[in-house]
Amino acid sequence: MTPARFPLRPAAAAAALASALLLTLTSAPAAPAAPAPTTARPAAADTRLTAQITRTSVWDSGYGADVSLTNHGDTTADGWTIEFDLPAGTTVSSHWSATKTRQGQHYRFSNVSYNATVAPGARQSFGFNTAGTGLPLNCTVDGLPCDGGGTTPTDPPTEPPAAGTPVAVNGQLEVCGTKLCNEHGNPVQLRGMSTHGTQWYPQCLTGGSLDALAHDWNADILRVSTYVQEGGYETDPAHFTDLADSLIRQASDRGMYVIVDWHMLDPGDPHLNLDNARRFFTEIANRNKGRDNILYEIANEPSAVSWSRIKSYAEQIIPVIRAVDSDAPVLVGTRAWSSLGVSEGADESEVVNNPVDASNIMYTFHFYAASHRDEYLAALTRAADRIPLFVTEFGTQDYAGEGADDFAMSQRYLDLMASKKISWTNWNFSDDQRSGAVFDTGTCQDNGPWTGTSSLKPAGAWIRDRIRTPDSFPTD
Numbered sequence: 001m002t003p004a005r006f007p008l009r010p011a012a013a014a015a016a017l018a019s020a021l022l023l024t025l026t027s028a029p030a031a032p033a034a035p036a037p038t039t040a041r042p043a044a045a046d047t048r049l050t051a052q053i054t055r056t057s058v059w060d061s062g063y064g065a066d067v068s069l070t071n072h073g074d075t076t077a078d079g080w081t082i083e084f085d086l087p088a089g090t091t092v093s094s095h096w097s098a099t100k101t102r103q104g105q106h107y108r109f110s111n112v113s114y115n116a117t118v119a120p121g122a123r124q125s126f127g128f129n130t131a132g133t134g135l136p137l138n139c140t141v142d143g144l145p146c147d148g149g150g151t152t153p154t155d156p157p158t159e160p161p162a163a164g165t166p167v168a169v170n171g172q173l174e175v176c177g178t179k180l181c182n183e184h185g186n187p188v189q190l191r192g193m194s195t196h197g198t199q200w201y202p203q204c205l206t207g208g209s210l211d212a213l214a215h216d217w218n219a220d221i222l223r224v225s226t227y228v229q230e231g232g233y234e235t236d237p238a239h240f241t242d243l244a245d246s247l248i249r250q251a252s253d254r255g256m257y258v259i260v261d262w263h264m265l266d267p268g269d270p271h272l273n274l275d276n277a278r279r280f281f282t283e284i285a286n287r288n289k290g291r292d293n294i295l296y297e298i299a300n301e302p303s304a305v306s307w308s309r310i311k312s313y314a315e316q317i318i319p320v321i322r323a324v325d326s327d328a329p330v331l332v333g334t335r336a337w338s339s340l341g342v343s344e345g346a347d348e349s350e351v352v353n354n355p356v357d358a359s360n361i362m363y364t365f366h367f368y369a370a371s372h373r374d375e376y377l378a379a380l381t382r383a384a385d386r387i388p389l390f391v392t393e394f395g396t397q398d399y400a401g402e403g404a405d406d407f408a409m410s411q412r413y414l415d416l417m418a419s420k421k422i423s424w425t426n427w428n429f430s431d432d433q434r435s436g437a438v439f440d441t442g443t444c445q446d447n448g449p450w451t452g453t454s455s456l457k458p459a460g461a462w463i464r465d466r467i468r469t470p471d472s473f474p475t476d
Contacts, residue, residue, distance in 0.1 A: 049077055049118065051141055056249040057287050062093065062130040064287065066249055067109070068207055069141075070123045077118040081110045084139040090132030096242045097202065098126035114203030117447055123207035127246040165255020166190065166220040169473045172292035173257070175329055175360045178388045179421050183292075186474040190257055190423035191467050192221035194393055196430035196437065197263065198243050199231045204430045204444035205247055212450035213429065214254035218468045222251040223259040223297070223392060223425040226280070228273050229266060233280060241283050248284070252293055259331065259392060259425065260284055261297045268303030270313040270333070278320050285324035296321050297364065297392055299333035307335045307350045318358045330361045331390050338366040338393070340379050348383035355387065362388040369409040371399040377413060384420040391417060391424040396459050401427060401436035405459050414466060426463045435459055 050070050057064035071077050086092070086105050098109040115124040171183030179187035193213060195205060213219045224247045226233055226240050233240040244260065251258045262280065264273050281296065288294050298317045302310045314332045321330060334351060336343035340363075341350055351363055365383070367376050383389060394413065396405040417424055431439035438460030443449075453461045 049073075049080060049141055051082055053136060053139075054253075055135075056253070057129075057245070059286065062090075062132055064127065064129045064245060064249070066125060066127045066246065066253070067098075068123055068125045069118055070207075071118040071120050074120055076120065079111050079116050080118065080124075081108060081142055082139070083108045084136035086130070086132070086136060087134030090130055090134030092128050093131040094238055094242050095128040096126060096239065096246055098128075100128075114445070114447075115206060119447065122447065123211065125207045125250065127242070127249075129242060165214075166257060166471070166473070167252070167255045167293045169475065172327055173295070173329055174327075175362055175388050178384065178386065180329065180362065180388065180390065180423055182473060182475070184475050186476075187421045188423070188473055189418065189421045189471070190220040191471070192219035192223070192256065192425045193217075193429040193438070193463075193467070194223035194259075194261070194425045194427050195225045195247070196428040196432055197225055197227040197230065197232060198240065198247070199227055199235075201430040201432065201444065202243065204439065205250075206444075206447065207250070208448055209429070209444075209450045210250050210254060212448075214251075214256055216451040216468075217464050218470075219256060220471065221257040221259060221423070221425060222247070222429075223261050224248060224251070225261040225263045225300070225428075227263045227265070228276060229264070232263070234273075234276060237276070237279065241280060244284060245287050248288055248291075248294070252291055257293045257295065259295045259297050261300055261392065263300040265301055266303075268301070269305045270299040270302055270310060274313065274316065277317055281317060281321050282324065285321050285328075289325045292327070294325070295329045295331055295390075296325075297331040297333070300393075301337040301366065302333050302335060303337050303344075305335070307341065307346075307354065310335060311354065311356050314356045314361075315358065318356070318361065322358075327360075330358070331364050331392060332356055332361055333364050338364045339372070339376060340365055340383055342372075342376050342379050348379050348386070352383070352386045362390045364392045365389055366391065366393040367413060368395045368397060368399045368401065369413060370397050370403060370406040373409065377416065380413070380422075381416060381420075384416075384422055389422050391422055393427045394424060395427050395436040396462065397434070397436045400434070402434040405435060405462070407462055410462075426467075438463065 052068045054066050055063045056066050069080060084107055092107055097112060097115055099112060101108045109126060118124050170188055174181050182188050224244050226244045228234055248258045262277055264270055298314060318330050335341040335346060340348040365380055395401050396407055396410040397403045428437055430437045431441050431443045433441050435457060436459060438456055440455050440457060443455040449455050
């Protein structure tokens with residue numbers, strides 16, 4: 001691996017989650033003015049858009065909400081606007097994936113370029129956080145009344161994960177020996193995808209694409225990659241924290257596990273981002289401490305720095321997370337772009353002989369099959385018998401995530417990981433021009449199609465097939 005492996009490319013709570021707010025907003029033909037109904041009325045026969053606002057995070061001074069729009073009609077909706085009022089004392093403090101205007105306590109949200117189009121049967125989403133706990137009132141979709149508009153909605157309990165989803169079956173994960181175990185104490189292997197940098201490819205992470213990942217690909221886990229540099233977190237901490245939190249919530253709603261990836265790459269010394277890391281993980285952990293599906297990856301790919309330096313960083317960041325969330329597994333990057341030191345002439349022994357002073361942690365290993373051959377595979381094989389490992393990033397191409405696919409070498413790695421119950425996420429769930437991105441270039445701009453293989457590159461079809469293989473999650 002080299003630091004230039006992913007060069008810059010343009011494109012694009014106080015307690016456990018205690019409650020969820022759900023409104024159904026319906027765009028219907030104009031009708032004579034009438035008093036706002038106090039109970040939901042049936043949607044008109046030619047209704048096109050419905051929208052659900054779900055309060056997904058709750059803290060003492062506010063909450064976070066996800067807004068999901070679905071097209072139930074036969075024609076494509078091209079653009080949308082949702083409006084509502086907030087009571088005095090409550091304001092929208094931040095938002096993402098929509099444009100916002102405000103007049104007093106009245107808020108108006110409209111689509112941005114990558115979620116404007118809602119095809120029949122498709123879904124788009126945006127989100128917001130509040131300062132204050134008041135709930136939305138007087139909702140409209142595209143200027144027309146909402147079902148139940150003008151009333152204070154009910155506030156039912158949060159729904160548990162859907163039966164049969166990875167999180168519902170396995171519950172809170174824990175490191176046991178050299179394995180990742182479910183709440184029943186049994187070793188499990190999770191398989192899924194990593195996002196690309198969310199500063200470049202948010203348009204690839206829509207309700208439709210995440211539905212496909214959860215229900216068509218049958219993925220167990222999503223790795224949410226928040227780059228620190230390269231136009232990422234350090235340019236707008238509030239935006240990228242909100243965006244990561246939104247993706248965590250959307251993946252959680254679909255019953256998947258989530259890796260919160262602090263994607264530091266260059267500079268390779270994680271200490272140089274220590275203050276930002278403290279800030280990011282404190283905020284994300286506080287927003288999600290009621291969840292049992294989070295894993296924290298605290299340093300993506302350290303490079304040109306000693307293992308002792310990486311270990312020192314880990315022993316400063318892990319307590320930050322543990323102060324808020326005492327149960328979530330923490331994933332620690334290893335030397336030389338998370339190669340266990342192999343890419344800089346070392347091997348796994350430095351970690352085995354000098355482990356991080358913390359419990360419930362795993363170490364990460366990254367490989368790119370066309371570049372990382374038998375020496376890397378051998379190191380992974382040896383290390384898996386001595387320390388808990390999670391392959392949070394790999395590709396079937398060369399170390400730049402491009403070039404020809406080496407499916408034969410990739411399968412050797414997958415066979416090893418299956419035999420040793422090493423969980424993995426593949427790089428990457430986007431339509432980047434490189435061969436390592438699963439979707440054909442332009443798929444995300446066109447909003448799919450997300451399911452099946454018609455929009456997938458060869459690597460995408462290959463990895464989807466291997467994720468779709470039924471998992472065996474023992475519960476006895």
